[in-house]
Amino acid sequence: MANKSSIGDVINEKDSTLRDKKYNDYVKQVTPKFSCFRNCINAFIVGGIICTIGQVFFNLFMNFGLGEETAAAYNIIVLILISIILTCLNIYPTLAKFGGAGTVVPITGFANGVVSPALEYKTEGQVFGIGCKLFIIAGPVILYGVFSAWVLGLIYWILKVLHWV
Amino acid sequence: MDYIKAFVVGGLICVGVQIFMDKTKLMPGRIMVGMVCLGALLGALGIYEPFAKWAGCGATVPLSGFGNSLFKGVKKAVDQEGFIGIFKGEFTAAAVGLSAAIIFAYIATWFAKPHMKK
Amino acid sequence: MAQSSKIYGKQSILFENPPYVLGCGSIAGKKEAEGPLGSYFDLTNDDPLFSKKTWEEAESELQRLACDMALKKAGLESKEIRYLFGGDLLGQLIATSFGIISLEIPMFGVYGACSTMGESLSLAAMAIDGGFAEKTMAVTSSHFAGAEKQFRFPLEYGSQRPYSTTWTVTGSGATILGKTKTKNALDIVVKGITTGKVVDYGVKDSMNMGACMAPAAADVIYANLKDLDRKPEYYDRIITGDLGVIGKEITIDILREKGYDITEQYMDCGIEIFNPEEQDTHSGGSGCGCSAITLNGYVMEMLRRKEWNRVLFIPTGALLSPTSYNEGHSVPGIAHGVILETV
Secondary structure, eight states: OOOOOOHHHHHHOOSHHHHHHHHHHHHHHHSOOOOHHHHHHHHHHHHHHHHHHHHHHHHHHHHTTOOHHHHHHHHHHHHHHHHHHHHHTTOHHHHHHHHTHHHHSBHHHHHHHHHHHHHHGGGGOIIIIIIHHTTTTHHHHHHHHHHHHHHHHHHHHHHHHTTOO | OHHHHHHHHHHHHHHHHHHHHHHHOOOHHHHHHHHHHHHHHHHHTTOHHHHHHHHTHHHHSBHHHHHHHHHHHHHHHHHHHGGGHHHHHHHHHHHHHHHHHHHHHHHHHHHOOOOOOO | OOOOTTEETTTEEEOSSOOEEEEEEEEEOHHHHHSTTGGGOSEEOSOTTTTSSSHHHHHHHHHHHHHHHHHHHHTOOGGGOOEEEEEOSSGGGHHHHHHSGGGOOOEEEOOBTBTHHHHHHHHHHHHHHTTSOSEEEEEEEEOHHHHHHHHSOOTTSOOOOOTTOOEEOOEEEEEEEESSOOTTOOSEEEEEEEEOOOBOOOOOOTTOHHHHHHHHHHHHHHHHHHHTTOOGGGOSEEEESSOHHHHHHHHHHHHHHTTOOOTTTEEEHHHHHSOHHHHOOTTOEESHHHHHHIIIIIIHHHHHTTSOSEEEEEOEEEOOOHHHHHTTOOOOEEEEEEEEEEO
16 A cells, blocks of 8 residues: 555556556555545534434434334434435535535435435436436445345344244 | 433444545445445344444434344344245335435425536 | 658647637636636536526537537638537537537537547547648537536535545537638647547546546657657647646656656646635546636637747546446546647
C-alpha cells in the first residue's frame, strides 16, 4: 500500500502490469484525502440523531400501550416516511453530503435508496421505469439480507433437528 | 438515558462504517448489503439481540438491526412451523419495513420529481 | 505511395489549407453561468430542464440551441452545412440524434467520451481539408443530471462525493468550420490535429477520472510536440478538457519526466469552469460539455481578441461504461489534440 512510486518509475517501467501498479501507487500519493476525522464526527452526529429520533418515536408508541414489537414496527414506518418526505423535498441528499455513513447506515438510508431511483426513473414509465428501477439500490439489500437469513435459518433448523439448540 | 444510549451507539456504528467507507472506497450499496448480512449473522450468533435490548434504537435503527430482525423472523418461524419457516420468516420480519418503503416510494412518485443538485 | 505532406510523425496532421472557424455557439446551465467563465457563454438558462420534460430531452435541446447559435453567429443556414460530427455521453448518443433532427444535416455520430469536442472537430476539419466538404459543424454536449443518472446514482440518492470526483458540466458547444472565409468568420483556423490512442494505466477508480485520463492527455501533448518538433513555448496555451486538479498535476509531472515543462502554458477547462471553494465542485468540471463550452465560449473569445494566438486544445475522455466498470475493468483514457491559431 505505502509503496512510493515517482512518475519516473512509472514511465520507465517496461512491464505493463508493474507499470499499472506503480501508477496506481503514484495516484494514491497525489490524490488528496477527505478529512476522515471530520467525516467521522459528522457521521456520529447525524447517525446518532437519526437513532435518537427513532428512540423518541419508539418510546412514544410504547407509551400508547403498544407491545414492543408493534411499537418497533410503527417506529420503522415513521422513520421511512420521514426519510421519503425529506428525499422528495431534496433535503436528504444534502444531509447525506454532510453526514456520510450517518445517513447510509440507518433504515432511513434504505428508504432513500428506494425512493430516489423511483423518482429518477419516473420518466421511463410505470413498469420499466419506476417498477424495475425502484429496486436498483434496495434490491441487493433485500436479496442478500433474505438469503443470509435463509442460510442461517437453515443451519438453525439443522441444529434444532439434531437437538443441539 | 434511552436517548443518550441510542445517540451514542447509533453514532458509533455510523462512525465505524464511515471509517470503513473512507478506507476501502466501497460504494454505499455494498455497505448496506454488508450491514444487513452482518446483522443477520450477529443475530444468529445470539449477540445482536442482547445488544439491541440494551442499546434500543441505537441498535435497531441501523440496517444491521434490520438484518437481525430478518434472522429473528426466521428463527421464530422455524420454532413454530419447522422447515417451512426457513422460507417464511424473512419476509414476515421484513414485511413492515419493505412494504412501507416501496408503498411510500411509489406514492411519492405521484408528487415529487428529482431536483438538480446544487 | 509517397507520404502526403500533411502527415507529421505518427499521430499528427498539419492541414494544407487550414479550415476557418466560421462560427461557434456555447449554451450553459445555471451552475456554469455562475462560474468564473459565466460571462463568456452565449446563452445560459436557470432551468436545468430547459423547458423539457426529461434530462435527456433537455440535453438534446442544449445541442439544438448550440447548433442554432453557431449558425446564427456564422450567418449561415443549416442547409449550407455539408456534414455534422456530433456525439454525447448518453447511451447510443441519444442526445445528439434527437437534438439535431430538425437541422437536417448529413451526420456522423462520434463517441470519444468527454473528448468528443476534439474528436468531432478533428474530423470536421479533416473533411474540409480533404476536399469533401465546404462547411462542416462539430457539436457535443453533456448534462449533469443525465450523466449522474446513467453513470452514478439517482439525483435524490444521498451519497458523499470523494474529493477526486468531478462535476459534470451542463452545456453544449458547437463549432462551424469552413474552407473559405465568410463575412462573419473569426480570424481563427484549425491548423492541425494530433489524434490520441487509448491509454490504460490500470486505474479502476471511476471516482478519480483525472488520474485515469492524465496519461492519455500527456501522451497526446508529447506526440504533438514530438511529431511537429515543437517546444511547449510555441503555444500560448495548452488546454486539456476535464482532468481536474489531480489530473493536472499528473499530466505536468509525466511531461516533465519526458523532458517538457508545460507549467507556463497549461490550463484545464475543468479547473477554469468552476470555483471549487464556492461551488463545491471538488476536482473540477467534466463531461463533453465542459471542454465544449470552454472552447466555444472562452477560448474562441480569447483567440478572437488575439490575447492568445496559438492554442493546443486537448479534450480528454474516460472510456468506461457502467458495464465495463461493474465487470471489473480499468478505466482507459483518450485525448484528441486540436491546434487552433489566429490568422
